[in-house]
Amino acid sequence: MAPISPEALSALPSGINLLEGRLFQANQMHEAFRVLRAEAPVHWNPGTDRFNGFWSLVKYEDILHVSKHPEIFISSKGIGGSGLRETPPGQSGGSSSIITMDPPRHVKMRRLVNKGFTPRAVLQLEPKIREITNTILNRIAHRDSCDFVLEVSSQLPLAVICGMMGLEEEHWPLMFDLTNQILGSGDAEYQARVAPDKVGTFEGATLTAADGNRRMNGFFREILEGRRIHPRDDDMVSILLESEVDGERLTEGDIVAFCNLLVVAGNETTRNAISGGLIALCEHAEERARLQDQPDLMPTAVEEILRWTSPLHHMTREATEDQVIRGTEIKAGEKVMMWYPSANRDEDIFDDPYHFDITRDPNDHLAFGFGEHFCLGAGFARAEVRIMFEELLRRFPDIRVTGEPERLRSNFINGVKHLPVTFTPER
Amino acid sequence: MARQVEVDHNRCExxxxxxxxxxxxxxxxxxxxxxxxxxxxxxxxxxxxxxxIRVCPRQAIAWRD
Known part of the structure; x- marks a missing residue:
C-alpha cells in the first residue's frame, strides 16, 4: 500500500490543490487521491485569479456517471490541460477538434476517421508496428544504456501516428517537440522558446503552448496545401480533406485542429504508458518474472499497465444544469474534473488496488475514459504497448531502470521526460 | 418474458x-x-x-424496451 505521510494527512483534505503540477511531478497524487476518496469524494478545489475553481471527482462510479451523460456534462467549454482556461489552447480561428465537441456533432466528426482506428485497422498495421519497434530497438542494441523515453518509448507512437497522417520522417522530430510544447507547456524543460525570465512562470507556460499550437497549425496548413496539389488517398489528412459533415466539407481550420489533436494525442499518451509500464515492471520483480516466463500473459499485463499508469490524469467537463453527485450539489456552469488515476485505484471497484497484478481480472479501468469521448486510439495504444514489451523483453530481458524517472510537471499528462536504463547489449 | 438486446451501429466501434x-x-x-x-x-x-452493456466503452448496447 502506498503510505500517506503524516504531513499529508494533517493538511487534508482542504490542503490538497490539484491545480499544482508539482504534486504530480513528485508522483504523490495517489496519496492525495486516496485521502480524497475516503474523506471528500466530491471535493471543491478553489480557483485562482487565473483559473476557475472546479469540482474534483475521484470515485470510479461518479466519473462513469459524468462520462455517460455528455449532453449534461459538456466538453465544448474546455477539457482541462495545463490549466482551466475557458478556451482550450491550440484552436485556430474558432475551430475545435472532436475532443472539445459535444453531441451530436462529435459523433459525426468522429466517424470520419474511426474506420482508421478499428480492430481490423490495428490488426493490419500490427506487422508494421512490430517492424518499427525492432528498428527502434536496433538503434540501441549495440549499447548498454540509453534514455528510454527519448530513444524508445516516444519513438514508437510517434512513428505510428505520423505514418498514419502520411508525414515524412524528417518532420517527426518537429511533431515530437511541438507535442511536448503543447501538452508539457507547464514544464520548464519545454519552455526553451520563451524569454529566460519567463521560464517556469504561468506566462511562460501560456506562451509555450500558444507557440507550439501556432507552429503545429501552421505546419498542417502547409501539409494541406501540398495535398491539394498532390492528392493522396492513403492517409488521415487526405481522408479529412475529402470528408463532409451534414453535406458540407470541413473547413481548413477544422482539418488543422483535427490533425493537431491526432498527432498530439497519438504520440504523448502511449509514450507514457510504455515508460510507466517499464517503471512498474522494474518495481514489481515478481510480476515481471511471471510475465517473462509466460509471455502469453501480455494482454492482461497491458491492461494492468494502463490501469497502473493512467497516462491521462484528468478530463474536465462543464455542467449545463444543476446536478447532485453523491449528495453534493453541482451548479450549472461549474466545472467538474474526472481524475482517472483515482478511479483506477478505487477500493470499491478494484480488489487490492495498490497491487500491480498482471493477471488482474476483471480490469475495467478508465484509462481511456468512457462513452462519447472514449479514446479513439485505444486499439493502437494497446497494440503498441503490447508489441513494445513483447520485443523489448525478448531482446533485452535484463533491462532495468537505473535512476529516478524525471517526471513532467503537469496535472494533465502523467508524463515521464527521461528514464535512464541499462541492459546487456545484443552480441 | 424473453428480452432482446441491440447494438447501436452509429456508436459501436x-x-x-x-x-x-x-x-x-x-x-x-x-x-x-x-x-x-x-x-x-x-x-x-x-x-x-x-x-x-456495462463495459461497452461506447455505450452502444442496450436492452430493447
Whole structure:
C-alpha cells in the first residue's frame, strides 16, 4: 500500500490543490487521491485569479456517471490541460477538434476517421508496428544504456501516428517537440522558446503552448496545401480533406485542429504508458518474472499497465444544469474534473488496488475514459504497448531502470521526460 | 418474458468488450461492428449481457424496451 505521510494527512483534505503540477511531478497524487476518496469524494478545489475553481471527482462510479451523460456534462467549454482556461489552447480561428465537441456533432466528426482506428485497422498495421519497434530497438542494441523515453518509448507512437497522417520522417522530430510544447507547456524543460525570465512562470507556460499550437497549425496548413496539389488517398489528412459533415466539407481550420489533436494525442499518451509500464515492471520483480516466463500473459499485463499508469490524469467537463453527485450539489456552469488515476485505484471497484497484478481480472479501468469521448486510439495504444514489451523483453530481458524517472510537471499528462536504463547489449 | 438486446451501429466501434463478456450473444464481423446472434437472450445469459452493456466503452448496447 502506498503510505500517506503524516504531513499529508494533517493538511487534508482542504490542503490538497490539484491545480499544482508539482504534486504530480513528485508522483504523490495517489496519496492525495486516496485521502480524497475516503474523506471528500466530491471535493471543491478553489480557483485562482487565473483559473476557475472546479469540482474534483475521484470515485470510479461518479466519473462513469459524468462520462455517460455528455449532453449534461459538456466538453465544448474546455477539457482541462495545463490549466482551466475557458478556451482550450491550440484552436485556430474558432475551430475545435472532436475532443472539445459535444453531441451530436462529435459523433459525426468522429466517424470520419474511426474506420482508421478499428480492430481490423490495428490488426493490419500490427506487422508494421512490430517492424518499427525492432528498428527502434536496433538503434540501441549495440549499447548498454540509453534514455528510454527519448530513444524508445516516444519513438514508437510517434512513428505510428505520423505514418498514419502520411508525414515524412524528417518532420517527426518537429511533431515530437511541438507535442511536448503543447501538452508539457507547464514544464520548464519545454519552455526553451520563451524569454529566460519567463521560464517556469504561468506566462511562460501560456506562451509555450500558444507557440507550439501556432507552429503545429501552421505546419498542417502547409501539409494541406501540398495535398491539394498532390492528392493522396492513403492517409488521415487526405481522408479529412475529402470528408463532409451534414453535406458540407470541413473547413481548413477544422482539418488543422483535427490533425493537431491526432498527432498530439497519438504520440504523448502511449509514450507514457510504455515508460510507466517499464517503471512498474522494474518495481514489481515478481510480476515481471511471471510475465517473462509466460509471455502469453501480455494482454492482461497491458491492461494492468494502463490501469497502473493512467497516462491521462484528468478530463474536465462543464455542467449545463444543476446536478447532485453523491449528495453534493453541482451548479450549472461549474466545472467538474474526472481524475482517472483515482478511479483506477478505487477500493470499491478494484480488489487490492495498490497491487500491480498482471493477471488482474476483471480490469475495467478508465484509462481511456468512457462513452462519447472514449479514446479513439485505444486499439493502437494497446497494440503498441503490447508489441513494445513483447520485443523489448525478448531482446533485452535484463533491462532495468537505473535512476529516478524525471517526471513532467503537469496535472494533465502523467508524463515521464527521461528514464535512464541499462541492459546487456545484443552480441 | 424473453428480452432482446441491440447494438447501436452509429456508436459501436468494434472495441470487442461485448464479445469477451458474452461470446454466445455478440459477434465481431467483417464490418468491424458487433452483431447480436440471438433473437431472445436466454435467461442464463442475462448476467453476461448485463456485463456487456456495462463495459461497452461506447455505450452502444442496450436492452430493447
Amino acid at each position: 468494434g472495441h470487442g468488450k461485448c464479445v469477451l463478456a458474452a461470446p454466445e450473444v455478440f459477434e465481431h464481423r467483417e464490418d468491424d461492428l458487433s452483431h447480436v446472434l440471438v433473437d431472445d437472450v436466454p435467461e442464463a445469459l442475462v448476467t453476461k449481457v448485463d456485463r456487456a
